[in-house]
Amino acid sequence: MSAPILYEQPLNERMRAFLRLEHLFHQVNHFRNGKSLWDSHASVSALIEILTILDRSDIRSEIIKELDRHIGGLSKLLDISGVDHHRLECTLQELSGQLQKIQLLPSKLGSEIRDNDLLNSVRQRTVITGGTCGFDIPGYHYWLNQPLHIKAECLSRWVSEITPLRNGIELLLTLTRNSAFFERQAAVAGFFQRSLDTQNPCQLLRISLDPSSEAYPEVSGNKHRVNVRFLAYTEAGRPKQISDNLEFEMSCCSI
DSSP, X not given: OOOOEEEEEEOSXXXXXXXXXXXXXXXXXXXXXXXXXXXXXHHHHHHHHHHHHHHHSOHHHHHHHHHHHHHHHHHGGGGSTTXXXXXXXXXXXXHHHHHHHHXXXXXXXXXXXXXXXHHHHHHHHTTSTTTTSTTTXXXXXXXHTSOHHHHHHHHHHHHHTTHHHHHHHHHHHHHHHTTSOOEEEEEBTTEEEEEOOTTSOOOEEEEEEOGGGOEEEEEEEOSSEEEEEEEEOOSSSOOOBOOSOEEEEEEEEOO
């Protein structure tokens, strides 16, 4: 049997930023040790997108707030009987360790990338369609054709400053995802609606769907309720909501 497809929908701006950065960090790590120049280019492109997100919002402060909030919330469980205290203490130590590392980071992140003339030239050309072609930036084309170990060393140095951010985001997302179990749900004629607990806001909605269903979810929501429409996949024309009932699994993560 094919593995289910997992869809995730953030329900606040902080979670949106975390998921986007996680997505880009995965791209950097996937392509950074690739053997072709296209692998190296993909890794650099993802790195530049990370820097753009860091320029637009204070991600460092957002991570610190979330780590502080989790430490405060989980610390209250230490005096409750029946809790796995060893696991809880290990989690609190990990959270505190990540918090200390991120607090030591400079307020303006990415100086190693921002001050690099080669990356700046690439970043400036990304606003132009096809602007990173070899004739546009011959210096970058030269770098892309260097031996793998040289490019790998450069990429490692460029990402080293923001690695604590990646680790902090991964820890927070792991805790969020593990805060709720999947429950079986049913969409009537391709539509599902659920009211949410405003006292314990859902941060991340996760939907697990069998790929054989030939449909995908379109999610809209706020702190009060979430609506899910299941659309039939098509390459031509606008997708339409399915008319059949559909079973799926969903978790509402609200740690």
